[in-house]
Amino acid sequence: xxxxxxxxxxxxxxxxxxxxxxxxxxxxxxxxxxxxxxxxxxxxxxxxxxxxxxxxxxxxxxxxxxxxxxxxxxxxxxxxxxxxxxxxxxxxxxxxxxxxxxxxxxxxxxx
Numbered sequence: 001x002x003x004x005x006x007x008x009x010x011x012x013x014x015x016x017x018x019x020x021x022x023x024x025x026x027x028x029x030x031x032x033x034x035x036x037x038x039x040x041x042x043x044x045x046x047x048x049x050x051x052x053x054x055x056x057x058x059x060x061x062x063x064x065x066x067x068x069x070x071x072x073x074x075x076x077x078x079x080x081x082x083x084x085x086x087x088x089x090x091x092x093x094x095x096x097x098x099x100x101x102x103x104x105x106x107x108x109x110x111x
Contacts, residue, residue: 019098019099022098023095023098023099026094026095026097026098027051029050029094030049030050030051030090030091030094031049031050031051031053032049032050033049033050033087033090034047034048034049034050034055035047035048035049035050035083035086035087035090036083037079037080037082037083037085037086038079038082039074039075039076039078039079039082040063040075040078040079042060043059043060043062043063043075044057044058044059044060044063044072044075044076044078044079045057045058045079046076046079046080046082046083047083048080048083048084048087049087050087050090050091050094051087051091052084052087052088052091054080054083054084057076057079057080059072059076063075
């Protein structure tokens, strides 16, 4: 004899499986998205994926000053951090669309 709520458990498991499949799809989509951010008026550009992987750094030759390497380093850090911030924001929005209230602004590990 089935107790009350066991039928609901099966439905909940199906919903969880569906959500997992949708999350995997979103994560795959995020891996293919590229986000670019710049610093120093575009002198340094950083490109990351939607999965927060740095894939490219572009530096305008005119900003390479051997007497001021620190400024170039600061621009690189600023560009990478901004690209990562935008990537994390995008990932959270896309995953929240799948998880809905379940995520509830808790933030998801790895994103």
